[in-house]
Amino acid sequence: MRGTGLSRREAATSVGVHVTTSKEWDAGIRKTGDRRYYPDGRVVDYKQGVTTYNPVEGSSFMAPFPGLAALEKPISDRYLSLSEREQIRDLLAVDSSMRAIARALGRPVSTVSREIRRNTGPNGYQPYAAHRAAAKRRPRPKTSKLSCEGTLRKYVGAKLLLGWSPEQISNRLRKMLPDRLEFHVCAETIYQALYFQARGGLKREVATALRTGRTRRKPRTDPEKRTSRFRDPMINISERPAEIEDRAVPGHWEGDLITGTLNQSAIATLVERTTRFVMLVHLDGDHTAATVRDGLIKSMGGLPELLRGSLTWDQGAEMATHKAFSMATDMDVYFCDPASPWQRGSNENTNGLLRQYFPKGTDLGVHGPEELERVARLLNGRPRKTLGWDTPTERLRELLLAA
Template identity: 60%
Template sequence: MRAQGTPGGRGGHPGRAEYDRLRSSGVRRREAAAQVGIHERTAEDWDKGIRKSNGSRLRPDGRRVVYNTGMTTHVDARRAPAMTVLEADLHPRFLTLAERETIADLRQHKASLREIGRQLGRPASTIKRELDNRSVDGVYRPYAAQRGWATDRARPKHSKLAAGGRLRDFVTGKLAVHWSPEQICHALVKEFPDDESMRVSAETIYQAIYVQARGGLRREVAAALRTGRTRRKPRKQPDQRTPRFIDPMVMISERPPEVEDRAVPGHWEGDLIVGTRSESAIVTLVERSTRYVMLGHLPGGHTAEEVRDVLVPLIGSLPAHLRGSLTWDQGCEMAAHKQFTVATNVPVYFCDPHSPWQRGSNENTNGLLRQYFPKGTDLSIHGAEDLEHVAQELNARPRKTLDWDTPAERLRDLLTAT
């Protein structure tokens, strides 16, 4: 049970004096805390000289940690009640107070810069820069280093474009003729190579337009940017983006385990190889366990409806036990995947973005097909008979992964075994 702080005793708790007596007589912390009726964490704070007040914990070195915010401050006894913020919610690239304490401890034990970096997961150059910049007379003190960093980090600055002058006139003039902030930034360097006062970053220009608090350009160039926006457009999180297809996709992570290990035949991978100017295409299908290839002719285009109308008869020509599933990438040609599934009773699973290895057999087959259909050529000149001939040649090649059987032999065995 956690004891409540009440008047009495050295620390405001009636059992504090008894606790100190027990500890001085050699009683272990846990046993002393149990006898006095306090939580072991409170006993640890008493041993370390930590005091609690007003929702915070004050350490002997002047650090105060506020419970509800997690912020660490330092109380300067010489300038009380002024405080310097030591630690708050910061970007991971900044060293924390705990990391600075570790640096000091390891440095005291003669650890190398690389060893300190390895233990903290930081580059050795970061440790060297910290020690070079924050040591005083060759001695590194973590709390002084943290206070110095916190003080240096606060840099209240006014925008360069908030006040009038040549720089602001130049920027507003170029924005008026629809120059981009990046173009303005580089033009300043070329036109004023020796005048450092005529420098401004593209981000500062955007800030002057978008951030009213920093301001300077908002009213004057409300429609100066090519987008016509006076506010930044936030990027959507992946779960907020507009779906690619009207019908929701079933992702490859939901594909049954038997598909993954290739133990059960009848599961296919599919894709397109596209001709010059994307005006023609060929549907490629590969069965995962036998590597058997089927090709579909798309001489006039590869819209979702055209791909669907080729896939349905291709899959429909197979016996039922070889129509297990189809895995495809997220190309727009599969927007009619729901209609394909309704027509064939074959579910479609979609790969993750930019993950061609999830259809490895199909990617390998497409590479083999480029021997017959080189990139940059018109695929419409190849008729259905040509595609059938190419598919037969590929299916008649012995494969190392099949113990030098051919895909045609493996498929024949499946058909004759049922």
């Protein structure tokens, strides 16, 4: 279905699975019971709270070994890589000394001697066998500090119930008891005690412990790997010209929606960056991409060319048809980074002022175009400190007369 052009959500709905499941399928992740199997060989058991690896195919030894992709991928400069272990084998074959091998690798002599001592078998030093053995030893599973009853567990539980975050608890313990290492616990240990039963002891408190109230971890996507929300390519705010950034040239706008009860109604807000002039766009009935597009085209299309420079918006779904808006108005649309409202500072400030007239939790659909025009006139008639106590209307009038 994805191959025929359907979106992930549409395909997931058609086969009756959750969209999260479809994302895991796309990533090559398979789930059986409480376990998830990853393409690189990892096996994550969420019930037990441990991560292991698939056995090496064809091996009679069934201990958990990493898959080939995980085996060859360098983990950190701290650890010897597979290529370094191959180099050790080659240098040993020509009777190089430990110091010579260490110089060739750029490693301490102790690292080389320990590696050879640990991983030399009946057939001599074999790099692949050594690498697998090192990967097997690396997890070093141990009992969590919070898995047993005691003073530390009681303290952590009590502070969680007071609304403290795991990070606050961890750092507070280090500050109060700098020399008592047995009471030092990192924030990740507390999170695992809450989320993973086998690492736990704090499961009973999870419903009220964290401020979010979540009982499971929320997966996060690397912003660099984030999939574009729109079919048409977005122009990121980082590509916005400097003349827009420093407000030197008029005609560049910031926009957003303010929404009413349960996001059922909305008003589009527009602020000109140089003059702080405000326009409010009436959205009749809904705030879908098509409705927002038509409302913006109607409002911006009537402006003189001097005031039709660009529009900066967040990555809300209401701007899915931004390409059609650009073609109709000859205005570029720049998109802010996710969760970065400060990149539209003038608009965010204006939205806060508008809540005096359109309070949160109310139905914004009851306000018609005439009411929106009245509120816009009130805001545009207020003197602004940033404008030297001029009003946005006065600044806009000067701009148009000068043109």
